[in-house]
Amino acid sequence: MHAKSPSNAGSLLIAAISGRALAAAARRAGYRPLVADFFCDTDTVAFGERIVETLRQLAGDDRPVAIVLGSGFERMTETVDEVARHFPLAGNSGAAIRRIKDPQLLAADCAEIGIPHPEFRWSRPPDPENWVVKTAGGAGGTHIRRAAGETPILHCQAPGGRYFQRFVAGRSISALFVGDGQSADIVGFSQQWASPAPAAPYRYGGAVRLRRFDRRQAAMIRGWLSGLVRRAGLVGLCSADLIRGPDGYKLIEINPRPGATLDIFDDADAPLIEAHLRAAAGRTYHLPRFVDSMASMVTYAAAPIAQFPSIAWPEWTADHQSPGTRLIAGDPVCTIFARGPSADLTRRLIKGQASRLQHQWEGDRT
Incomplete structure (x- = not known):
């Protein structure tokens, strides 16, 4: 899946098995993310052969500030080196x-x-x-x-x-x-x-x-x-x-x-x-400071779902499964977020949110 998001800021190429979190982080920083999500077996030779061409097509006439690689490249360090030969890599080299x-x-x-x-x-x-x-x-x-x-x-x-x-x-x-x-x-x-x-x-x-x-x-x-x-x-x-x-x-x-x-x-x-x-790039940077706690949680299908129902997703969710998708037990359904004054309370809160949301798709399961 490939996606572009309009913005007046510089663009940032992102490649990962799932690039949603990196894309959201790029937007928060004022960049226009150009995202290549590869939902596939990243050990295949085909992945390494096609990624550079895919990124070129995604960038088009743009001159991205850099490319950020997410999950899926740890076992494909030669591909990291190949990507770095074509785009300005922000992150670790294949050798590192x-x-x-x-x-x-x-x-x-x-x-x-x-x-x-x-x-x-x-x-x-x-x-x-x-x-x-x-x-x-x-x-x-x-x-x-x-x-x-x-x-x-x-x-x-x-x-x-x-x-x-x-x-x-x-x-x-x-x-x-x-x-x-x-x-x-x-x-x-x-x-x-x-x-x-x-x-x-x-x-x-x-x-x-x-x-x-x-x-x-x-x-x-x-x-x-x-x-x-x-x-x-x-x-x-x-x-x-x-x-x-x-x-x-x-x-x-x-x-x-x-x-x-x-x-x-x-x-x-x-x-x-x-x-x-x-x-x-070897430049100085600033880090955030926190006064509360935040949690994220991946929810998985507990049983097969022949057709995933249409759900009005709350704003505290992301990575949504599409309506009509066939799921097997163990497939990811969505990511849930919660914020609270302490880690223990936030963890209890997010598990409660997950349970309530799960009832929606289990109740509509066909």
Whole structure:
């Protein structure tokens, strides 16, 4: 799907599996987003071959300020390099992405810097019940499984392969940050939760922006991230996934792009897309400050829907399914937003909104 939005500001090319959040952030920053959404298997060769031509057609005679790449490119770093040869890339190079998304290099960097990080291995562990198995470069949680259910056939160190990481129990925390190639500047912290499905026990569910976070712990995490930023040369908006357990924080992985929490951290007075563009160009930037909490949540179809009904979508929703669409169980239906004075209250509020909205399409299901 391709979309253009009229504006008198400069244009910004956006490419992602789903570019809606980036497009909204671009508009808040005063840019005219030219969006290429690729709802497809991004591992296919066809995707890499056609994206540059698609972006050229989308831009037309425009001279975009830059191109911002969202989800879907972590396992296609050659495509990132190809895009950068044709458009001014605002974000991480293919080399930086390859470095930070290589699980073996990340584990080594964490060990050298002194960042607590789960044990990593390519081969199946003798105690698989204590491990998860992941896809290098995967995103969204759908690629993560408990290792106890995997067949013992993995002995691969190829990029994009499967690997094992020791399971860490605790609270899932994400840090949204801006890198300038030398240090990290934290935008804020959020708590995330999963929306488990039979084939995807760690599928992404939602996130709530934390109004408060311990300053000493924030400074410690910023130091960790600055070390990784220097190692990989990360620039622009990125995020870090961490687990807080009884013995403190462990860093799980880095996402070298604007991620799922962009919606809940963006601000019209200090637009994050502007910070992303300026940091990527080596210029100074401003970050927003928050006095409340905000949450976003993806809702999924609990059962097959032969024809999705026509719904009067509330203003606090986005990414809507179209009327008449046939859905299978587990398909995303929409994204929901809520704002409140605290993280706990906002999370309760958004789950109530999701439940009420779900009754609409389940009641009309045919």
